[in-house]
Amino acid sequence: MASDQTRSAILAAAERLYADRGFGDVTLRDIVAEANVNLAAVNYHFGSKDELIAELFVTRSIALNRERLAELKAAEEQGGGRPPIDVILRALVGPTLRGCLGPANQRSTAARFMIRASIESVPPIRRIKNREIDHLRKFAAAMRRALPNRSDEEIYWGLHFALAMAHHTIRESERLTKLSEGKCDLDDVDGIIERVVGMAVMGLTAGKAESKTPAKVAAR
Amino acid sequence: MASDQTRSAILAAAERLYADRGFGDVTLRDIVAEANVNLAAVNYHFGSKDELIAELFVTRSIALNRERLAELKAAEEQGGGRPPIDVILRALVGPTLRGCLGPANQRSTAARFMIRASIESVPPIRRIKNREIDHLRKFAAAMRRALPNRSDEEIYWGLHFALAMAHHTIRESERLTKLSEGKCDLDDVDGIIERVVGMAVMGLTAGKAESKTPAKVAAR
DNA sequence: TTGCAATTCAAACAGTTGTATGAAACTATC
DNA sequence: GATAGTTTCATACAACTGTTTGAATTGCAA
Structure with a gap:
């Protein structure tokens, strides 16, 4: 559990990017760059890209x-x-x-x-x-x-x-x-x-x- | 010029697939499979995938x-x-x-x-x-x-x-x-x-x- | 401090994408 | 029928994708 800081940073960055540019051309690397977290953090906290989108x-x-x-x-x-x-x-x-x-x-x-x-x-x-x-x-x-x-x-x-x-x-x-x-x-x-x-x-x-x-x- | 057969087969197949499944998940390989033509034919006849879509x-x-x-x-x-x-x-x-x-x-x-x-x-x-x-x-x-x-x-x-x-x-x-x-x-x-x-x-x-x-x- | 779990990280992985290459097959003109 | 130009083909390429790995780091309890 701990801080949840990374988790919510990913959620916020993903939502912002998806809202702006659509799902089509937003990659996981775009998201983690925007959220200033490591690439593997997405899979660690959400399991997969699809599950991240689903939760959002x-x-x-x-x-x-x-x-x-x-x-x-x-x-x-x-x-x-x-x-x-x-x-x-x-x-x-x-x-x-x-x-x-x-x-x-x-x-x-x-x-x-x-x-x-x-x-x-x-x-x-x-x-x-x-x-x-x-x-x-x-x-x-x-x-x-x-x-x-x-x-x-x-x-x-x-x-x-x-x-x-x-x-x-x-x-x-x-x-x-x-x-x-x-x-x-x-x-x-x-x-x-x-x-x-x-x-x-x-x-x-x-x-x-x-x-x-x-x-x-x-x-x- | 010649037959134009390949060209129009590509156009027809691409249009059908795009109409059915959207641009997001239709690849050039899907298109050439549907049209029964070689992969390189798209770039030969249209220059690029984007130009194919644009012409369509x-x-x-x-x-x-x-x-x-x-x-x-x-x-x-x-x-x-x-x-x-x-x-x-x-x-x-x-x-x-x-x-x-x-x-x-x-x-x-x-x-x-x-x-x-x-x-x-x-x-x-x-x-x-x-x-x-x-x-x-x-x-x-x-x-x-x-x-x-x-x-x-x-x-x-x-x-x-x-x-x-x-x-x-x-x-x-x-x-x-x-x-x-x-x-x-x-x-x-x-x-x-x-x-x-x-x-x-x-x-x-x-x-x-x-x-x-x-x-x-x-x-x- | 020690120990243990949770989290982060750099790196690599396997798969897929659009595109390029150069040889082969075709077509039509002479 | 040889030749030049067009079209096809198998294959390779480089870039990018989501995901995995295993080691490093952190945070916290005993």
């Missing part, structure tokens, strides 16, 4: 799910167990968007790492990823309670599209800035969240007026 | 852009130069969705390769990708003409979200099927296209009724 992903995955669920639970408690749809969706996409966008200096390495993991499907992560399904189902259930008149199919498409807009905005933020010549403000995270949530709510509630809190149209 | 991407990129623009032009000619917004968006996302979804046996290798290229950002492709911006600008211009009352910012966000939903649906189609326990029919490509287009149009036209063809709400 499991840790962050649990943390993200916890963050999302905490936001959902908080809303359920103060909303009498049935929070409106926009609050649910905000709990789903908010944590990731806040972690990955906004001023460059305060973006979270953890969130950026998770986005990498959701893009580059490397074997050790692929094996774990199935748990995410169960996590998403909890949000689908909450959405169903908020929109009892919608079919399951509509619920799932709404959930899917909300994640689509959030993730794509993170992945292609640079391109969107370039394309729009800066007219789309990628630093206004809250604005983006409202935009994504508003859009998803609109799709989910179109044609029916069932929610007490109607879709917030076109954020900001 | 340039070819397919041009083809996809041509397909999209052809659909747009066709609509412009029969629509008097100003086609409605949903037709424009259909021309943008239709080709890729049709190529990547639907019955597994008739998916296009080319389209799946392009999705891979849009996900895994490998150096030779990254260098070329800037051209895509110019291509997307043409669609932004058409959208502006269809929705003259919308700000540029709204136009770009609409374009961005349309691509987000299309690409994410392709990338995560398996997860969506699993999550929804088959309730979301990923084989109904036209239905999906209408869903994506309908959603984007809704976001773009919310609050204002300016288009002759209002958003088709909730596809199918």
